[in-house]
Amino acid sequence: MSKKVTVLGAGLVGTLLSIFLAKRGYNVHAYEGRPDLRKSQLEGGRSINLALSHRGLKALKAVGLEDEIKARCIPMPGRMIHDTAGNLDFHPYGKEGQFINSVSRSGLNELLLNEAEKAGVYLHFEHRCTRVDHQTTTAYFTTPQGSIEVNSDFVFGADGAFSALRNSFMRTDRFNYEQHYITAGYKELHIPATTKGEFAMDPHALHIWPRGKFMLIALPNLDKSFTVTLFLPFEGENSFASLQSPDQVLTFFNREFADAVPLMPDFVEDFFSNPTSGLVTMRCYPWVKQNCALIGDAAHAIVPFYGQGMNAGFEDCHVLNQLLEELGTLNAEVLSRYQEMRKPDAEAIADLALYNFIEMRDKVADPKFVLQKKIEKRLNELYPNQWLPLYSMVTFSDLRYSEALEIGRKQQKIMDKVMEQESLEEHWQSLDFESIVRQL
Amino acid sequence: MSKKVTVLGAGLVGTLLSIFLAKRGYNVHAYEGRPDLRKSQLEGGRSINLALSHRGLKALKAVGLEDEIKARCIPMPGRMIHDTAGNLDFHPYGKEGQFINSVSRSGLNELLLNEAEKAGVYLHFEHRCTRVDHQTTTAYFTTPQGSIEVNSDFVFGADGAFSALRNSFMRTDRFNYEQHYITAGYKELHIPATTKGEFAMDPHALHIWPRGKFMLIALPNLDKSFTVTLFLPFEGENSFASLQSPDQVLTFFNREFADAVPLMPDFVEDFFSNPTSGLVTMRCYPWVKQNCALIGDAAHAIVPFYGQGMNAGFEDCHVLNQLLEELGTLNAEVLSRYQEMRKPDAEAIADLALYNFIEMRDKVADPKFVLQKKIEKRLNELYPNQWLPLYSMVTFSDLRYSEALEIGRKQQKIMDKVMEQESLEEHWQSLDFESIVRQL
The missing domain is CATH 3.50.50.60 (FAD/NAD(P)-binding domain)
Incomplete structure (x- = not known):
């Protein structure tokens, strides 16, 4: 049996x-x-x-x-990175044809x-x-x-x-x-489909409004809505504790996520009726x-x-x-x-x-970080078998997580040195990429 | 009210x-x-x-x-340190007149x-x-x-x-x-008073049989007995798992703690009737x-x-x-x-x-460690307000544990360098103690 x-x-x-x-x-x-x-x-x-x-x-x-x-x-x-002025900047996760799925x-x-x-x-x-x-x-x-x-x-x-x-x-x-709980919690909000039944934003992206200590993200659903999640500290200046009234919530969202506000007709109501959860x-x-x-x-x-x-x-x-x-x-x-x-x-x-969390809420908005990712992308294009960015190892490969983490740490050490160079923004294309890869 | x-x-x-x-x-x-x-x-x-x-x-x-x-x-x-041959070596905890209490x-x-x-x-x-x-x-x-x-x-x-x-x-x-449990557990044993009603060993010491990965300790009681505790890994070569029969226990104790064996008439029986506990x-x-x-x-x-x-x-x-x-x-x-x-x-x-645990089971038997403690004792005698050994800060002072730990780490860094010197055993008395203390 x-x-x-x-x-x-x-x-x-x-x-x-x-x-x-x-x-x-x-x-x-x-x-x-x-x-x-x-x-x-x-x-x-x-x-x-x-x-x-x-x-x-x-x-x-x-x-x-x-x-x-x-x-x-x-x-x-x-x-898709949203800045406070509503400007959009798309950062691919990997190579052409690679994606994660909502x-x-x-x-x-x-x-x-x-x-x-x-x-x-x-x-x-x-x-x-x-x-x-x-x-x-x-x-x-x-x-x-x-x-x-x-x-x-x-x-x-x-x-x-x-x-x-x-x-x-x-x-x-x-x-x-x-x-162990981190000091931030989360609350879910909602962007419905438009009145014409379309996605209110580009559905082929994970939308992020990175704001340093907190962030808003949105992932698309098949019904053309987005599930929106606010990650925010429980205590402190910008926090769940500091957002107690509808006015405070409205002011906070208008200041930080202005381009998302018109897409979320019920967000103030949702904010107070949806639970705040720990992480x-x-x-x-x-x-x-x-x-x-x-x-x-x-x-x-x-x-x-x-x-x-x-x-x-x-x-x-x-x-x-x-x-x-x-x-x-x-x-x-x-x-x-x-x-x-x-x-x-x-x-x-x-x-x-x-x-x-630190990368998503903070670093993706940092030009130096964006440049580093650009350089790593080039390294991967030039040496696809030697240099796989950490995100790709974790998300698009079979490598054990523990191995990915270890390689990622080595890469970060190498990139820390590369990024120390002055005016790298102008001359990064002429870096000696082979010597960088050889350090791995 | x-x-x-x-x-x-x-x-x-x-x-x-x-x-x-x-x-x-x-x-x-x-x-x-x-x-x-x-x-x-x-x-x-x-x-x-x-x-x-x-x-x-x-x-x-x-x-x-x-x-x-x-x-x-x-x-x-x-x-009181007991080596495998039964030799005794007394290491004071602090200055004259300082002691802990059983x-x-x-x-x-x-x-x-x-x-x-x-x-x-x-x-x-x-x-x-x-x-x-x-x-x-x-x-x-x-x-x-x-x-x-x-x-x-x-x-x-x-x-x-x-x-x-x-x-x-x-x-x-x-x-x-x-x-978080450490990989060792403990079991209590017993040294009774002698037939003449006396302590079987010097009562004015915490007795330790340090053996690297494991140890035996004994503390005196008012009734002239000692409470003995065996700290031993749960698994591995010398472990609770490897001591399954009275013969194995006897052989292990005769090899490792020979001088304690005659003082513990019932230890094999106690070993199997007393519980093994985690730490x-x-x-x-x-x-x-x-x-x-x-x-x-x-x-x-x-x-x-x-x-x-x-x-x-x-x-x-x-x-x-x-x-x-x-x-x-x-x-x-x-x-x-x-x-x-x-x-x-x-x-x-x-x-x-x-x-x-590492200090008690292992380091106290290491001549280099003993020498370091000797040097720190001298530092304390010469500069009683500047150099208090970590053990003394924890045990004989009011200093916050967190401060004691921090100062102890600084001292260890300084002592690591001091201890690198060759033939220190011979010339430690002529060290420039003032320059050591000044590094704090």
Whole structure:
């Protein structure tokens, strides 16, 4: 008889993991605390769209979903920078033909739920996991029909940043754990389609209004609206604490994001009715205790600034699937190799995501930074196999996050020296690019 | 009517805090999950003796307990280093007349409980706090008589490393938290008094058997026994995992701690019946939400290697008392200044304690390290106001832990250079000490 696997969470990572395991012949039951989102309209306050890039797409391709996904994607080949005067400046993310994708969280989840059912996964909604006994591989749930307990051969916690499996691990000895909130929070706003039913801005870009300590961003949706997110410190001069009245909000937006204001008819109302949320990085270890394992956000919740949260979770599933391919069957060795391999990569993307907030809110508006990116782009064009910019390594390649981070640090050291040169803006085209690359 | 203060925990820090507050006229109720230790023999697996030094003594003195405490202290003016051949080497901790004290945890706790009652503190035993609602300052307890809830003006969580107040803070937004276990654990053993009723070793020292990655230590008790603690990695060559049979334990002890073996008649039995425990550092912030505040281990549990856990908790109480003295009444400002002042000091002593494991288990056996300490001792003798060794700043002074750490780092940089000199062992007495001190 095939081994029984309990997957906690039928969100993005839980469903994808379930599909991978079901396709390998496991008897997979996925338990989700919320109702079936295909039958309800509740978004639960979560961000409406996400950035899907190479790592996530690769994992989806491995379960045969490439074409279905692509139809739901809006390509974003670069950042569109908005200055305070409303001037626009487009910065491509990579080479011609490279882009990240704006995709609906709920749309993608629906697709994965349907595919999971096709693959034979048993889905159980409104089953909220309260705890897991890792020694007996027993998961306990509350359901509308009362409490139940489920025994299985393996339990995966794909139940997100507030994972019940991780909370159970917390009560065991020698479990390392960290949750750290940055000093900024976020609030979602909305740019609807125009009265003519068109996108109010260029949909083929991730729009950023970088303002130093805070920023506004916007990602396109298939219905021609944009989901807008304000990232702002909780306390201080320009902060959620300082924006208490509609007048204050209006004044702040007119000063900082004037060109966005006419596109957001309800933003003052939205500002006061939508929640303000914190931004947390969670790190823990071990991810595995006996036959129970954490995966995705449950193992490594990160801040959203590199657009890699979902991609990292999907890559977890893909790596686990490759280990199963290699070693044949789900067992202690597979789980142990999975956590040993992925932990340094999770640490790396957590650090990269924290760093990228500074890049997005501040550096993209700095001419020196823009020049550096230009020089790195040229280096990549001249030496495509030797110099891949950090963003491209993270977003458009298979390189391990930990390797990308390490190479990125080396590149930054080299570029720090290059950027020290005077009047570089005028003569950068005549730099000795070969000698720069040779320093790597 | 005087304000009501709920103190969670009637351990060392909870009782001392209660005394300080009761003496200021607050209506203090202290709630302890365990039974009254004055009426039971249960030690609950906690270490039997502790190192009490200047900071702790200063706080106890402030509530008038100096004399009572001193009668219960065994002075330890230095470390007694045991090598594998059984040779002894005594390293004084500070100057002539400076010492740390071995004190019984339960004896000290009894004294503090009695004093708390004298000061008018209401003690409630077998009241286990399950959670605190910080917005209403309500604490919930389970008791042998059922569940109760307690409202008060202020709640202090002095309930240790697994604090119920901190767990309640964990469920609120934007609470930073970290728990990190080192790779070694510990197990307590015992050296009884001799058949003649004497100490089996010199009682006026903290005995250390430093062995690189692991160590044994022993502190004297008033009943002429020693509490012995083995600190050993959980995994690897010499580890708890590798010591599975009585033979393995015996062989290991005979090889590593031969001179201690004849003093511990029951150590093999103790080894298998006593628990193996982990060693954790816990950091969190904020410590204060509305009128609820964390204090002692609940705010900053540290590893035991600097002998400062209790001292740091007592200093928290003393600092809070000084703020009350200064500002007049317990309020939001006092709590806010308390956490802002103590957080950097808690971080510093947490780092110092982690570092000191390396010093105790490894460096004290290194002739170069011993020489460095000798040189620093001379520097202190020559320039007592300019050069205070780090250990002395932490243990025998009032200097903030954070300042001690900073000065200690500067000193280490200077000493690293001094120690680079060849044949220093022969000519160190003729060093230009003044020029060394001037670098500070």
